[in-house]
């Protein structure tokens with residue numbers, strides 16, 4: 302059999318060669334058609350651009366070609382090393398001015414730049430600091446000398462310490478180091494995922510003492526909205542654990558206080574900025590907790606969602622997936638809302654891993670089985686064809702956070718990010734920044750830059766950007782009538798942006 306097949310091939314191949322000599326070249330018209338068809342599948346590929354949009358698109362294309370042929374291509378390099386280079390990019394400057402819609406994946410303790418935390422908050426009176434044995438810091442506001450704690454034996458009043466040290470700018474810089482991952486030498490300081498995650502969790506704990514002081518939290522939220530608005534973002538869904546806040550005398554406020562305060566600050570901000578659509582909270586619980594603690598948290602979230610239907614968007618589980626428990630481990634707690642007929646939409650982090658085939662990797666399918674509204678990261682989604690199909694069919698958008706994935710060491714050259722596949726097939730997707738202050742970014746422009754220039758490459762165009770911004774409103778938790786308001790406001794801003802820049 303094998304031999305006769307070989308003989309057959311040997312005799313037919315030269316024949317084919319002869320026959321196809323004239324039509325061997327693929328038909329150029331068909332090639333054009335296929336290329337256009339493929340482009341139409343990418344994110345924003347079906348949008349028809351106006352004449353002004355086409356003009357801006359041509360400009361963007363030229364700028365991108367220039368950046369791709371430069372000596373250093375920023376998306377191929379660790380963000381910390383090219384941040385200043387990105388800031389000089391004319392594409393980045395355009396993205397800053399672009400109305401980006403909504404920020405749907407940002408964590409509450411990392412939404413305001415550390416600059417403000419250090420320069421403003423640590424300079425306030427009654428702020429104590431303590432240096433821990435593992436080279437971290439804790440902060441506490443108190444109207445008297447705080448008692449020693451297990452992790453903090455000796456509290457010093459910052460005002461006194463500053464006076465003693467003298468070098469205010471230098472000291473502020475050293476404090477900032479504790480509150481962010483940013484460093485000049487990311488590869489040396491963070492050789493692997495474990496090391497970078499350890500520093501990540503430390504920075505969170507260090508910031509907590511500052512942020513959970515009730516008067517600070519109020520200003521912090523206001524500052525967060527200011528920073529987002531300045532980056533041309535009009536709506537926020539913030540993941541927050543709603544940790545208890547404290548007063549100078551040690552009085553503790555509960556979650557209801559925090560939600561009331563959040564609502565009040567948002568309403569005030571909207572009054573000052575009528576183009577701002579609002580902000581909501583996705584209540585987040587750490588995946589290191591026990592089943593009973595998560596069950597209690599789910600029950601509480603159901604209650605809070607009923608009390609604050611316009612503020613609470615839903616529920617999520619946070620913390621490093623590789624170290625924590627899986628969604629399936631919490632299946633009883635997470636089925637509770639459906640079992641009792643309560644409404645608690647899920648916004649699960651899932652697939653923020655490169656460990657294919659593990660229990661953790663399974664989170665992505667489980668998130669979908671629990672009817673998640675969106676998928677946080679979904680880094681592993683491209684490897685799960687069935688989950689990918691489900692997510693597409695149900696319009697469950699992936700929240701892509703490129704810089705986070707790079708800094709936390711899932712991918713080094715962003716051109717190799719698996720979301721390149723998702724973008725090329727127009728998978729439902731939004732761009733977000735996860736923990737902007739920890740990564741030394743602010744708002745969404747930096748992540749838009751990486752997604753647009755690095756992950757999307759030369760074929761991502763103005764239609765891609767437009768679709769991504771539209772998606773952020775489309776896939777938000779807002780009710781339909783507010784989405785309509787948001788889309789109209791956004792479209793006006795977009796038209797102005799296009800005419801000013803084309």
Ligand SMILES: *[C@@H]1O[C@H](CO)[C@@H](O)[C@H](O)[C@H]1NC(C)=O
Pocket residue numbers: 420421422424520521523524
């Ligand atoms: C800190 O910020 C608040 C508003 O958030 C402002 O009123 C205050 O003046 C600032 N303080 C310093 C020291 O910058």
Ligand SMILES: *[C@@H]1O[C@H](CO)[C@@H](O)[C@H](O)[C@H]1NC(C)=O
Pocket residue numbers: 635636639670671672
């Ligand atoms: C998910 O949605 C399906 C279809 O609406 C429903 O039957 C199921 O109970 C939901 N499951 C959960 C866990 O919410």
Ligand SMILES: [Zn+2]
Pocket residue numbers: 406408650677735
């Ligand atoms: Zn996250």
